[in-house]
Amino acid sequence: MNEWYFDRYGQASFIVVDNERFVSKYGRNLGWVHQGKQVFSLTGQPLGWLEKGVLRDRKGGIIAFTRWAGNWLPSVPGMSGEPASPSIPGPPARPGFSGTITDPGSGSWAGKSIRDFFGADL
Template sequence: MNEWYFDRFGQAMFVIAEGDRFVSRNGRNLGWLKDKSVYTLTGRPVAWLDNGVMRDGSGNIVAFARSAAGVLPSVPGMSGAPGTPSLPGRPPLPGFAGTMSNPGGGGWGSKTIRELFGTDV
């Protein structure tokens, strides 16, 4: 089963499918997970995922899982998790351009999932 990740408002935004692919609640491919680095579909590093907490390059929290073991400044009321979305086909793996390192801790970020991945969710 895929675990849902929520944004700063507690809205279910995406799952990690097959252990390495971000899929939106609307069944769209968003990006890739390689080690703990988060990449766009084109292979650009944009975030770091560790202990169920996704942080942008500035260390601000963009998303989190219910089971997050990482530190959150506050936990918003969460929407119910929708059913698992229809999984789209796997896009081709891009060339991954560098890596993201742990940016450290910060508060809630202002970037949306759409802004982070650069695609519709």
């Protein structure tokens, strides 16, 4: 089963499929998980870090979280219900990943939306 990730307002936004790619609630591929924790765009650009159910940008700002990640958040918003599982698209061609990303450390909520983070339409 895929775990839903919620934005800073508590809205279910995406899932991680096969521990390797992000898929929006509308069934669109958004990005990749590389080496278990590094997050990259669909084109292979470094974006952030995924650990303990929390997605953070390269500055440590929190972008999204799972229901069980509450201990790792500065505050927990009220959460929406989980939508039905989206239709899972096939994986796009896996890009070359440019560089590596290190753990940015914990921060507060990021000032960008999930759409801005991935640079993709949800």
